Amino acid sequence: MGLFHSCLSSSSSSRAANTGLHSHASTNNHSNGIGFSSSTSTTAATTNSSVGPRSQFSESVSESSGGIMSYSGQILASPNLKVYSFADLATATKNFKPESMLGQGGFGKVYRGWIDAKTLAPSKAGSGMIVAVKRLNSESVQGFAEWRSEVNFLGMLSHPNLVKLLGYCREDKELLLVYEFMPKGSLENHLFRRGEPFPWDLRIKIVIGAARGLAFLHGLQREVIYRDFKASNILLDSNFDAKISDFGLAKLGPSQEKSHVTTRIMGTYGYAAPEYMATGHLYVKSDVYAFGVVLLEVMTGLRAHNPKRPNGQESLVDWLRPELVNKHRVKHIMDKGIIGQYSSKVASEMGRITLSCIEPDPKNRPHMKEVVEVLEHIQRINVVSDRSSTKSAVASSSRSSPHHYRYAYRAGAAGAERRRSSPRRFEVEKDMVA
Numbered sequence: 001m002g003l004f005h006s007c008l009s010s011s012s013s014s015r016a017a018n019t020g021l022h023s024h025a026s027t028n029n030h031s032n033g034i035g036f037s038s039s040t041s042t043t044a045a046t047t048n049s050s051v052g053p054r055s056q057f058s059e060s061v062s063e064s065s066g067g068i069m070s071y072s073g074q075i076l077a078s079p080n081l082k083v084y085s086f087a088d089l090a091t092a093t094k095n096f097k098p099e100s101m102l103g104q105g106g107f108g109k110v111y112r113g114w115i116d117a118k119t120l121a122p123s124k125a126g127s128g129m130i131v132a133v134k135r136l137n138s139e140s141v142q143g144f145a146e147w148r149s150e151v152n153f154l155g156m157l158s159h160p161n162l163v164k165l166l167g168y169c170r171e172d173k174e175l176l177l178v179y180e181f182m183p184k185g186s187l188e189n190h191l192f193r194r195g196e197p198f199p200w201d202l203r204i205k206i207v208i209g210a211a212r213g214l215a216f217l218h219g220l221q222r223e224v225i226y227r228d229f230k231a232s233n234i235l236l237d238s239n240f241d242a243k244i245s246d247f248g249l250a251k252l253g254p255s256q257e258k259s260h261v262t263t264r265i266m267g268t269y270g271y272a273a274p275e276y277m278a279t280g281h282l283y284v285k286s287d288v289y290a291f292g293v294v295l296l297e298v299m300t301g302l303r304a305h306n307p308k309r310p311n312g313q314e315s316l317v318d319w320l321r322p323e324l325v326n327k328h329r330v331k332h333i334m335d336k337g338i339i340g341q342y343s344s345k346v347a348s349e350m351g352r353i354t355l356s357c358i359e360p361d362p363k364n365r366p367h368m369k370e371v372v373e374v375l376e377h378i379q380r381i382n383v384v385s386d387r388s389s390t391k392s393a394v395a396s397s398s399r400s401s402p403h404h405y406r407y408a409y410r411a412g413a414a415g416a417e418r419r420r421s422s423p424r425r426f427e428v429e430k431d432m433v434a
């Protein structure tokens with residue numbers, strides 16, 4: 001086993017060497033200026049060099065299938081991204097005015113912007129279509145590696161459950177990304193921050209969409225390990241269809257070996273799989289673990305990690321895993337705000353699939369394809385005859401709740417979980433012993 005220590009600096013080239021990802025960023029208007037290349041260079045060129053026409057994705061997939069369809073998604077022959085100047089995006093976002101801000105993540109702020117729907121050219125605020133413009137903190141060293149990973153992955157992959165990247169800007173220290181706008185925000189917003197408890201049928205719909213997105217990534221011939229699955233990375237369109245965003249930490253899976261080994265362990269507290277934390281070994285099944293943690297959040301309305309919860313309850317999985325083992329106890333951990341919206345059969349089935357996703361041994365976790373099937377089944381059987389009983393069910397269950405679940409009770413928008421800020425990311429470097 002190894003030693004953990006904080007790591008403040010980053011080496012993007014070592015990461016590229018690990019993954020085989022090589023980006024060639026161009027500041028010119030090449031629509032395919034960035035991509036996956038089969039070259040051996042590990043540095044990101046800043047010249048106008050364009051990239052070899054074939055990507056690692058297209059090599060591995062097109063050879064066998066002559067095409068690119070996998071789990072209803074696509075690997076694009078070449079990325080079709082618009083290259084913006086910084087001035088373009090300043091215009092599109094009203095000069096990054098605070099009023100245009102949609103949110104803030106670990107690597108920067110996200111702004112509402114406007115572009116022409118046909119040409120994708122920047123337009124004046126109020127005309128054309130709305131987009132989300134992410135502007136990375138210029139002082140973040142790790143930011144460049146994540147920006148490049150986002151452009152590489154989202155530039156090449158297309159699937160209904162992955163957020164669409166429309167373009168990017170790299171100018172001096174400025175790194176920006178332009179995405180389709182997701183009007184309903186993130187699952188995290190709805191589960192933990194908004195006033196009313198989020199309806200159960202929407203929760204199920206969203207996790208099915210997100211599961212399909214992950215299944216697509218894992219089903220590619222050269223599989224993609226997403227590595228940062230969490231509620232805040234599940235964005236929602238106007239129909240509450242889920243789209244996975246934020247490929248900053250994504251990795252191409254190993255082509256020969258069974259797992260990817262990394263010495264730089266990064267993720268978000270509460271979601272990272274135990275084998276990854278302990279050894280740096282990364283599997284697609286590590287994503288399945290994080291998916292299980294999101295399922296548990298969806299069931300309970302509680303955050304994956306909350307240091308303000310009482311001792312022993314900080315980690316949702318450690319706290320509630322024993323309750324999932326007994327199907328009769330599962331209903332006690334369900335979010336009390338949505339009682340009456342699901343049957344006890346649905347609750348116990350959810351408990352079962354969640355428990356299998358968070359199995360300590362990655363080999364015992366299901367593939368995402370199976371998870372999709374189980375969740376679709378749960379959605380089909382989620383027929384509740386009398387929804388009008390919801391309110392009284394909430395009231396009576398609060399009265400009879402066992403003491404140690406009191407924390408889960410939701411006193412409207414002022415609930416303790418809702419006041420908490422976003423989950424914290426971590427980054428540690430581990431000295432590996434071979």
Ligand SMILES: Nc1ncnc2c1ncn2[C@@H]1O[C@H](COP(=O)(O)OP(=O)(O)OP(=O)(O)O)[C@@H](O)[C@H]1O
Pocket residue numbers: 102103104105106107108109110132134163179180181182183185186189232233235245246422425
């Ligand atoms: N395409 C989008 N459309 C609408 N809102 C978005 C879009 N992308 C991001 N946002 C909003 O911006 C906020 C910040 O997003 P971002 O991806 O930077 O961070 P995060 O995922 O919340 O955290 P971190 O990146 O640190 O893990 C999110 O809360 C989300 O609601």
